[in-house]
Amino acid sequence: MTVNQWDATQYNERFSFIWQYGSGLLELLEPQPGERILDLGCGTGHLTARIAESGAEVIGMDHSAEMIQTAQQTYPEIEFHQSDATSFSFNEPFDAVFSNAVLHWVRPPERAIERIRDALKPGGRFVAELGGRGNVEGVVSALVAELERHGVPDARDRNPWYFPSIGEYAALLEHHGLEPSLARLYERLTLLQGGEDGLTGWLEMFGDPFFSGVDAATRQTVIAAMSDRLRPTMYRDGSWYADYRRLQVVARRGGKPSR
Secondary structure, three states: OOOOOOOHHHHHHHOOHHHHHHHHHHHHHOOOOOOEEEEEOOOOOHHHHHHHOOOOEEEEEEOOHHHHHHHHHHOOOOEEEEOOOOOOOOOOOEEEEEEEOOHHHOOOHHHHHHHHHHHEEEEEEEEEEEEOOOOOHHHHHHHHHHHHHOOOOOOHHHOOOOOOOHHHHHHHHHHOOEEEEEEEEEEEEEEEOOHHHHHHHHHHHHOHHHHOOOOHHHHHHHHHHHHHHHHHHHEEOOEEEEEEEEEEEEEEEOOOOOO
16 A cells, blocks of 8 residues: 655645644643643644643654654754554553544554553543544545546545444554543535535545556546535535544543543
């Protein structure tokens, strides 16, 4: 599977909605002064900095070297690490692990959950939002249909995302030692910045795995054809919207609460 390549500049300029929507997740985290918190998949560090404003000791971690470099340059007072969600480790445990719009990229999901559990103190909390079952289903269906129509092999198998149901994810958390106290799946129609080019820009940022080995001309043709399919339902007043569905979870590692 192709690993998505992240452009930190484009992420900041055209996809700020990702971390801006994540600001609401901080209300579930409720960071406190003196707590030790890991921001798992911190991107360019904007939410990491928001957590630090609470007085917590926060560390940002991301798989992308470019994202980490940008985060460190923007927030030099915060500690950032480049690492993978399925294999990271730290010498000292955390009171909380926070993750926004990241874990639907991580496979196998149970590896990430195991690392999160092991990173938490007994009673420590895990607060996350990720794509839930049915997330961007309309976009993906149109894209796969056009890839197949243009002879791209194994189009359905190119999907890089893991979008679990509430029951599926809660069961995974429980099986790996994290007890869920909240799990919520909700619809969030999401404006794609860029006007007429919003859908194309979104695919350029997030859709690389679907286009692995596809030549530039076919790629353009596929995107134009899928845009025609989606325009009646996902384009209005000069802008594109994506059919997001998000899963929010709060869970704790067994043991005496850390606060």
